[in-house]
Amino acid sequence: MVLGGDSAETTGCTLTGRDAAMDGALNALYGGGGRPGGRGGSDRSAGLGGSAPSVARWLGDIRTYFPSSVVQVMQRDAIERLGLSALLLEPEMLEAVEADVHLVGTLLSLNKAMPETTKETARAVVRKVVDDLERRLVxxxxxxxxxxLDRSAKINRPRHRDIDWDRTIRANLKNYLPLPGGDGAGTVVPERLIGYGRxxxxxxxxxxxxxxxxxxxxxxxxxxxxxxxxxxxxxxxxxxxxxxxxxxxxxxxxxxxxxxxxxxxxxxxxxxxxxxxxxxxxxxxxxxxxxxxxxxxxxxxxxxxxxxxxxxxxxxxxxxxxxxxxxxxxxxxxxxxxxxxxxxxxxxxxxxxxxxxxxxxxxxxxxxxxxxxxxxxxxx
Structure with missing residues (x-):
């Protein structure tokens, strides 16, 4: 796919249907046409128009045509390359974006300038990302x-009730003594006691x-x-x-x-x-x-x-x-x-x-x- 130019002129074929829509969404951002939703430098460039509704439509388009990981990259590029940060102060824009760590960072940088009407929506976006991270990491x-912490707290002279018998037995297996009688019975001499303090x-x-x-x-x-x-x-x-x-x-x-x-x-x-x-x-x-x-x-x-x-x-x-x-x-x-x-x-x-x-x-x-x-x- 060619960005920033007419695909029919450069490749000899014309895109139609979903392919044309995908190319238009990409060209709006990377083809030098301005802002998503407006008119760009070429006849078929969507451009990045300055109104929130047109940008919201573009955000909806890219979520339709591309996987989440690609959408996040395109959103980040739109914010950084085309100065769309101010539009994130509008609730309808926040509802349209794909939330990720980078978007949260942008919202936090805009926090002091954020109008009250947007703050609850912004918190909901941040909450979604935080909840996703917690599920992944916690x-x-x-x-x-x-x-x-358990290993750092391990002590070798525990009180009887604090002995970790499983670890103590494992640590003292070398001290196993068979009992008389030859029936396989024996005992472990616990020279080293392992446990956790009170x-x-x-x-x-x-x-x-x-x-x-x-x-x-x-x-x-x-x-x-x-x-x-x-x-x-x-x-x-x-x-x-x-x-x-x-x-x-x-x-x-x-x-x-x-x-x-x-x-x-x-x-x-x-x-x-x-x-x-x-x-x-x-x-x-x-x-x-x-x-x-x-x-x-x-x-x-x-x-x-x-x-x-x-x-x-x-x-x-x-x-x-x-x-x-x-x-x-x-x-x-x-x-x-x-x-x-x-x-x-x-x-x-x-x-x-x-x-x-x-x-x-x-x-x-x-x-x-x-x-x-x-x-x-x-x-x-």
């Missing part, structure tokens, strides 16, 4: 982290998610908010969620609903990582049992040396410090390589992380074992 995250159901670890809410981190903010809600639902973790630009906002009291968290963010603006880390550092009460996760592209607008000193101080006190350059499925991110290298020199390697890998990263941090860094191209 079970594996809880299972992975519960296992990590505090097993109490808080075992503190987790602080420190999230850069600059505009380039939109997808990461969405995923981090969902993960924050999942972590907060685990009684053995005490989770704090902090977002920052040049100011710092603690959204911990909203963690029971990631949609509230997301609408409490303000995408865009500058970045002061040092100030955010200073706040997080002030909330640490059990350094050896604390994991701090900084999610940022590291383009620091604050005091670089102070930022690095804070990271070094936290690590020296026993804090497990993790730096994620992105938490998304978007591939290798843009980031400040100098700052990433400096953190790596402190023993805090910075790397990009997909949502599917995040539970494994957190499990490793909770157990104080090496992090599963995915790709040398995306970390320092």
């Amino acid at each position: 079970t594996r995250t809880r299972a992975t982290l519960t296992g990590a 505090a097993a159901q109490a808080v075992k670890k503190d987790v602080i998610l420190c999230i850069d809410q600059s505009g380039s981190m939109a997808a990461s903010v969405v995923y981090a908010s969902v993960f924050g809600a999942v972590l907060a639902s685990m009684r053995t973790l005490r989770t704090r969620l902090v977002v920052f630009d040049t100011a710092v906002v603690d959204l911990t009291d909203q963690l029971d609903d990631p949609v509230d968290v997301l609408f409490g963010t303000q995408l865009g603006g500058g970045t002061d990582i040092n100030r955010a880390l200073a706040y997080c550092q002030s909330r640490i009460t059990r350094p050896a049992e604390t994991v701090v996760v900084l999610i940022s592209d590291l383009y620091e607008g604050g005091i670089r040396n102070e930022m690095l000193k804070r990271v070094a101080a936290m690590k020296a006190s026993g804090v497990q410090f993790v730096t994620l350059l992105a938490l998304s499925d978007e591939g290798a991110p843009a980031y400040d390589r100098e700052h990433a290298a400096a953190l790596g020199a402190l023993g805090a390697p910075a790397f990009a992380c997909t949502p599917d890998l995040f539970p494994e990263v957190m499990a490793a941090a909770l157990e104080k074992r090496p992090l599963p860094i995915p790709d040398k191209e995306t970390h320092q």
Whole structure:
């Protein structure tokens, strides 16, 4: 299919029916015709007309002709290439779009400009995406982290009622002694007792998610908010969620609903990582049992040396410090390589992380074992 020109002239054949409609929808966006729904530079270009109804019709067309994954890409291109963000402030437009993480990021960036008539529709769109993400991520995250917390809480001198007999027997099979009589009976000598202390159901670890809410981190903010809600639902973790630009906002009291968290963010603006880390550092009460996760592209607008000193101080006190350059499925991110290298020199390697890998990263941090860094191209 040829975009931006007359297919009959360039290929010698004329498209009809569904093929022509698909070509028109594509040409409206990629053929240089302006905006969806109007008239473009060629006679058959649909163009991207400025009215919400015409754009809504175009959105309906592409959902008819293309799979969801393609629709999301085309919507993103329309918003970025043709400046359609303002039209997302209208309820009828929001009802027509295919919701995904990128659309949520766009809506959050428009949050302050959004009229009251649109906010409920916008929340419904965000809720749909959040619910989909939770269904995808919650079970594996809880299972992975519960296992990590159980292993980190294992003790070798438990009280009798706290003995994990299954693990104790397995650990002592080498100490099996057959009983006299030769009937196959025997006993296991439990030289090593394995169990869980009475505090097993109490808080075992503190987790602080420190999230850069600059505009380039939109997808990461969405995923981090969902993960924050999942972590907060685990009684053995005490989770704090902090977002920052040049100011710092603690959204911990909203963690029971990631949609509230997301609408409490303000995408865009500058970045002061040092100030955010200073706040997080002030909330640490059990350094050896604390994991701090900084999610940022590291383009620091604050005091670089102070930022690095804070990271070094936290690590020296026993804090497990993790730096994620992105938490998304978007591939290798843009980031400040100098700052990433400096953190790596402190023993805090910075790397990009997909949502599917995040539970494994957190499990490793909770157990104080090496992090599963995915790709040398995306970390320092």
